[in-house]
Amino acid sequence: MNYVTACITVFNDGDDELIVRARGNAINTAVDMVQLLRNRFLKTVEIKDIKIGGEQVTNDEGQKWTLPTIEVTIVKDGRQK
Amino acid sequence: MNYVTACITVFNDGDDELIVRARGNAINTAVDMVQLLRNRFLKTVEIKDIKIGGEQVTNDEGQKWTLPTIEVTIVKDGRQK
Numbered sequence: 508m509n510y511v512t513a514c515i516t517v518f519n520d521g522d523d524e525l526i527v528r529a530r531g532n533a534i535n536t537a538v539d540m541v542q543l544l545r546n547r548f549l550k551t552v553e554i555k556d557i558k559i560g561g562e563q564v565t566n567d568e569g570q571k572w573t574l575p576t577i578e579v580t581i582v583k584d585g586r587q588k
Numbered sequence: 589m590n591y592v593t594a595c596i597t598v599f600n601d602g603d604d605e606l607i608v609r610a611r612g613n614a615i616n617t618a619v620d621m622v623q624l625l626r627n628r629f630l631k632t633v634e635i636k637d638i639k640i641g642g643e644q645v646t647n648d649e650g651q652k653w654t655l656p657t658i659e660v661t662i663v664k665d666g667r668q669k
Contacts, residue, residue: 535615538656542642546654557638559660561623573627575619579640 510540518583530576553585591621599664611657634666
């Protein structure tokens with residue numbers, strides 16, 4: 508819910524576009540948040556682009572693995588296109 | 589890993605395109621799986637489209653809520669475009 512507020516603040520400050528980034532288990536939170544924002548709070552918001560990828564991470568013991576990532580670009584007012 | 593095998597089987601059976609669908613916590617598994625498939629097993633695979641959405645679910649006690657969903661369309665050989 509804090510992320511929804513953060514997005515609304517960004518849009519209210521005059522920006523027209525923002526990118527929601529998440530990795531690992533937070534990916535579903537990001538998707539959920541974007542849906543909540545669009546369906547409940549700012550109905551004009553549209554998804555412009557979605558990218559998925561992977562990010563190499565290393566833990567304290569030197570083990571390396573790849574975490575899935577997502578980047579969702581949303582625009583404040585999809586009707587302005 | 590089973591999902592990676594399933595995708596490879598679908599592609600080997602002659603289909604050129606498939607859709608990976610997931611909801612809730614499985615979303616990050618789906619993203620991870622698509623990355624693993626592309627980076628390790630079938631390097632020609634490309635992501636054609638990604639959609640996110642929500643699905644209304646009801647539990648045994650009649651409570652309703654919306655689960656986030658993702659649909660990733662992948663093609664066997666992105667070079668064929």
